[in-house]
Amino acid sequence: MTVPVQAALSSTHRWPPSQWVAACLALCVLAPVLVLAALAFSGEFGHWQNLLQHVLPVAVSNTALLLLGVGVLTALIGGGSAWLTSAYLFPTRKLVTWGLLLPLAVPTYIMAFAYLDVLHPLGPVQTLIRDLLGYTSARQFRLPDLRSMPGAIMLLGLVLYPYVYLSVRVMFMTQAASLLEAARTLGCSRREAFWRIIVPLARPAMAVGLSLVLLETLNDIGASEFLGIQTMTISIYTTWITRSNLQGAAQIAIVMLAVVTFLIYMERYARRRQRYAITQRMHPIQPVQLRGLPALVAMLLGWFPIVAGFIIPFWFLVNESFKRLSSLQAISAELLKATWNTLSVSLTATVVTLAFGLVIAWSARYARSGTARLLARCSSLGYAIPGTVLATGLLIPYSWLDRIISSVMNTLAGIPPQLFIMGSAAGIVCAYTLRFMAISVGSVESGLARIPPSLEQASRSLGHSAFQSFVRVHFPLLRPALGAAALLIFVDAMKELSATLLLRPLNFETLSTWLYAEAARGTYDEGAIAALIIVFAGLIPVILLARTQLKANY
Amino acid sequence: MSTLPILQINNVRLGYKQGRDFKTVVDDFSMQVPAGEIACLLGPSGCGKTTVLRAIAGFEPVYAGRILLEDQVLSEFDRMVEPEHRRIGMMFQDYALFPHLTVEQNIGFGLRKARPEQRRQRVDELLALVRLSDLRERYPHELSGGQQQRVALIRSLAPAPRLLLLDEAFSNLDTEIRQKLVVEVRSILKQSGISAILVTHNLEEAQAIADHIGTMKDGQLCAWQRRTQADIAA
Numbered sequence: 023m024t025v026p027v028q029a030a031l032s033s034t035h036r037w038p039p040s041q042w043v044a045a046c047l048a049l050c051v052l053a054p055v056l057v058l059a060a061l062a063f064s065g066e067f068g069h070w071q072n073l074l075q076h077v078l079p080v081a082v083s084n085t086a087l088l089l090l091g092v093g094v095l096t097a098l099i100g101g102g103s104a105w106l107t108s109a110y111l112f113p114t115r116k117l118v119t120w121g122l123l124l125p126l127a128v129p130t131y132i133m134a135f136a137y138l139d140v141l142h143p144l145g146p147v148q149t150l151i152r153d154l155l156g157y158t159s160a161r162q163f164r165l166p167d168l169r170s171m172p173g174a175i176m177l178l179g180l181v182l183y184p185y186v187y188l189s190v191r192v193m194f195m196t197q198a199a200s201l202l203e204a205a206r207t208l209g210c211s212r213r214e215a216f217w218r219i220i221v222p223l224a225r226p227a228m229a230v231g232l233s234l235v236l237l238e239t240l241n242d243i244g245a246s247e248f249l250g251i252q253t254m255t256i257s258i259y260t261t262w263i264t265r266s267n268l269q270g271a272a273q274i275a276i277v278m279l280a281v282v283t284f285l286i287y288m289e290r291y292a293r294r295r296q297r298y299a300i301t302q303r304m305h306p307i308q309p310v311q312l313r314g315l316p317a318l319v320a321m322l323l324g325w326f327p328i329v330a331g332f333i334i335p336f337w338f339l340v341n342e343s344f345k346r347l348s349s350l351q352a353i354s355a356e357l358l359k360a361t362w363n364t365l366s367v368s369l370t371a372t373v374v375t376l377a378f379g380l381v382i383a384w385s386a387r388y389a390r391s392g393t394a395r396l397l398a399r400c401s402s403l404g405y406a407i408p409g410t411v412l413a414t415g416l417l418i419p420y421s422w423l424d425r426i427i428s429s430v431m432n433t434l435a436g437i438p439p440q441l442f443i444m445g446s447a448a449g450i451v452c453a454y455t456l457r458f459m460a461i462s463v464g465s466v467e468s469g470l471a472r473i474p475p476s477l478e479q480a481s482r483s484l485g486h487s488a489f490q491s492f493v494r495v496h497f498p499l500l501r502p503a504l505g506a507a508a509l510l511i512f513v514d515a516m517k518e519l520s521a522t523l524l525l526r527p528l529n530f531e532t533l534s535t536w537l538y539a540e541a542a543r544g545t546y547d548e549g550a551i552a553a554l555i556i557v558f559a560g561l562i563p564v565i566l567l568a569r570t571q572l573k574a575n576y
Numbered sequence: 577m578s579t580l581p582i583l584q585i586n587n588v589r590l591g592y593k594q595g596r597d598f599k600t601v602v603d604d605f606s607m608q609v610p611a612g613e614i615a616c617l618l619g620p621s622g623c624g625k626t627t628v629l630r631a632i633a634g635f636e637p638v639y640a641g642r643i644l645l646e647d648q649v650l651s652e653f654d655r656m657v658e659p660e661h662r663r664i665g666m667m668f669q670d671y672a673l674f675p676h677l678t679v680e681q682n683i684g685f686g687l688r689k690a691r692p693e694q695r696r697q698r699v700d701e702l703l704a705l706v707r708l709s710d711l712r713e714r715y716p717h718e719l720s721g722g723q724q725q726r727v728a729l730i731r732s733l734a735p736a737p738r739l740l741l742l743d744e745a746f747s748n749l750d751t752e753i754r755q756k757l758v759v760e761v762r763s764i765l766k767q768s769g770i771s772a773i774l775v776t777h778n779l780e781e782a783q784a785i786a787d788h789i790g791t792m793k794d795g796q797l798c799a800w801q802r803r804t805q806a807d808i809a810a
Contacts, residue, residue, distance in 0.1 A: 208686030
């Protein structure tokens with residue numbers, strides 16, 4: 023069949039349906055940001071003055087200190103352990119190499135929840151120290167209070183360092199070896215080569231890992247709340263929930279978005295350098311065999327982050343859960359309900375996010391236009407927006423939508439006015455979709471990039487339409503990428519706390535909000551069981567990540 | 577006229593440990609390279625030629641036999657001179673140019689003990705030798721494949737090594753540029769009087785550059801051919 027030239031030309035200028043979907047989603051991501059900006063600058067100047075005088079100085083300085091501290095600590099632990107496991111052979115090195123990823127399974131608020139009990143003045147650690155030193159009461163001896171800035175930095179650093187470890191280690195395994203050898207043929211000792219080649223080379227990968235760490239730190243609400251650190255995230259939450267001042271919350275959120283923009287800029291800048299840092303031949307550094315005392319020191323250094331960042335909190339949760347289960351004999355109906363809520367909301371969000379991600383990534387690949395790629399980038403921005411900021415920005419669009427849906431349903435079906443989005447879990451599902459779209463789009467895009475265009479051309483030349491080719495060729499090939507993305511989205515949704523806290527309907531609890539409420543009340547009753555379920559779910563992608571990322575690099 | 581050997585490899589065994597077993601890659605390997613001449617190890621992938629080169633550079637241990645350079649023992653069983661103390665230059669297949677350093681800084685990398693003006697002078701000389709003086713401020717990613725290859729060559733020549741090793745150094749280039757560069761590299765090496773060993777699987781490349789061609793198969797040297805000036809010109 024031939025198509026008239028004019029029709030063919032006009033059809034290339036028309037947006038395909040997939041691009042419209044991408045545009046709608048990009049708008050949905052941008053809407054909360056635009057609403058926040060409008061809200062922040064719409065009120066009187068006096069509000070800003072009040073904010074600048076009373077709220078922001080404390081919140082900004084606390085947040086900056088926390089970011090700085092966590093950044094330095096994760097760079098040291100993550101970068102150091104990446105070098106240790108790449109450059110040296112010591113007993114249990116293989117176990118350490120993948121064990122270092124385990125803290126990824128522990129969300130920051132669970133880390134704080136566990137350590138507050140483990141390091142409590144009457145808890146097991148301090149009691150043991152007192153017994154060893156011969157003290158009889160907590161008044162005679164106690165460790166510094168964990169509810170402090172150093173405490174928060176330590177706990178966040180111990181669970182977030184794997185982001186740095188992973189990115190820096192991949193760089194060491196894929197690029198460093200030939201450059202290190204070249205430096206040594208030019209007269210450098212191992213130590214000199216480390217400072218002159220390895221450290222500057224690791225900087226881009228370090229910056230990429232650090233930007234993820236800092237975004238997670240900004241996003242954290244639970245750990246800061248439990249540890250009593252008044253960060254910007256906490257300020258947004260309390261300004262809205264306690265003082266019902268949405269405009270004030272929006273103003274703090276806008277300042278926070280400026281910090282996020284800076285972090286993303288830093289990451290992009292680092293990636294730009296990383297692009298040309300890739301060499302063609304990939305072979306890992308030849309590790310040096312350590313023996314005797316150096317081997318023992320290396321082993322202790324390697325195990326420390328695993329023990330402190332995973333084994334201790336995990337052991338605490340298992341122990342507490344076991345105690346609760348044996349004393350209660352059953353799990354309470356509320357916890358079962360919270361588990362069901364978590365699973366259903368996470369699963370729905372996973373399916374919706376994957377479906378949209380597929381459409382957007384497909385549109386970006388086949389539209390071959392700058393607009394489609396820009397839309398794909400815009401719709402992925404949600405990952406960088408802290409959950410609290412996103413939720414604050416969604417409150418007004420949600421209430422608009424609720425009003426529209428309510429009046430339409432009332433007119434058409436006579437259903438009495440009600441909150442269809444804010445009053446159900448739909449609000450949370452939408453927020454998760456916006457927040458985790460980057461995982462879906464990114465995975466599908468990288469999966470599609472591995473499928474050569476010739477496969478589709480072959481399918482089309484064998485009589486399949488574009489859609490048939492997608493179903494029979496692309497979809498089966500994309501299945502591993504989609505599976506991995508589904509797992510990551512599902513687990514991230516299960517762990518999500520900051521947006522869920524603000525957007526959940528009344529009497530709707532997920533595992534994370536249940537845990538938050540328990541810890542806030544200081545009851546801890548079944549919190550450990552909820553935490554353990556989240557950590558177990560989180561372990562699945564970590565184990566798969568360890569298998570795929572690290573296996574090839576031994 | 578054959579001169580005294582600068583490099584001697586005597587009955588060397590190379591390999592790696594696999595659990596409790598030892599996997600031999602190269603066995604009973606011997607060769608000699610006369611001073612100022614270019615040798616080439618030719619053979620298919622996996623025949624062990626790169627392992628020999630890496631052992632000469634000091635990146636692989638020797639499990640039997642010994643490697644000597646100018647009568648100094650570099651490697652023998654359980655003993656080896658560190659790579660940075662061998663004064664052996666190496667040019668890598670992927671060039672291994674430091675991506676965070678400019679061309680000038682890359683070339684000056686091995687000259688850190690020289691005074692700044694001496695270093696600058698040496699870098700200038702070398703850049704002029706390969707006609708890349710205009711590109712000194714550029715980063716490796718801003719160079720073409722051929723330019724990167726030349727920079728990698730002069731970087732390895734900068735500290736005046738006693739021996740230069742070239743590991744498949746031309747394999748990433750297209751045929752036309754490769755043919756030109758092979759001739760150019762031979763003339764630069766001959767001008768500087770530096771002995772070299774090239775590892776390649778390309779016979780034409782070997783014939784265009786080498787004074788001696790050793791053919792390897794399954795970890796053994798199975799032929800050693802001394803070539804005349806007429807052979808090379810042809």
